[in-house]
Amino acid sequence: MVTWLATRPLPPAPVICSVEGHHPRKDPALAGVNVSVDSAMAPATAWSLASDLKRFDEWMTIFAGWKGEVPATIEKGTQVSSAIKVKGFRNVIRWTVTRYDEPHLIELSGKGRGGVKIDLAMKVTPTGKGSSFDVSAELRGGLLNGPVGSFVARMMDSDVRRSVTNLSQLH
DSSP: OBOOOOOSOOOOOOOOOOOTTOOOOOOTTOEEEEEEEEESSOHHHHHHHHTOGGGHHHHOTTEEEESSOOOSSOOTTOEEEEEEEETTEEEEEEEEEEEEETTTEEEEEEEEGGGOEEEEEEEEEEETTEEEEEEEEEEESGGGSSHHHHHHHHHHHHHHHHHHHHHHTOO
16 A cells, blocks of 8 residues: 655645635645536535535545544534545545535645645535536645645546536436
């Protein structure tokens, strides 16, 4: 099993992303992805699916299972751990909900092995024909600072795009 481990410091590679209303840290060591997909799904249904932790395995391709109990409700300060996988890389991330604005936005901050840190934002926006799902992820720490982080972010882009598309097609 490959894990993200910090063996030596690498120079930062600036790739910054954001979701409208989500303000990323202006840290030059961030690598990130930002994906938006429109759906005919009603905003209330979209929010219900996006915020249901027990259904993450149905749509999030980088999700590799919860580690421990899954809380029935989410609010600022909620903590949960999950495994993630990105193209063969695996890590266990301890997540904390840093912002919860029902029915619009969930922001989580996660820490994993090897100094890996991930900020994740999921946003549901009503549109004239349904909803827009926006997911952004910012990665840093360990080997993710520098060229490796930019490479992982590029690999994650297709995974996150597929995840958001999966979410937009759930029922």
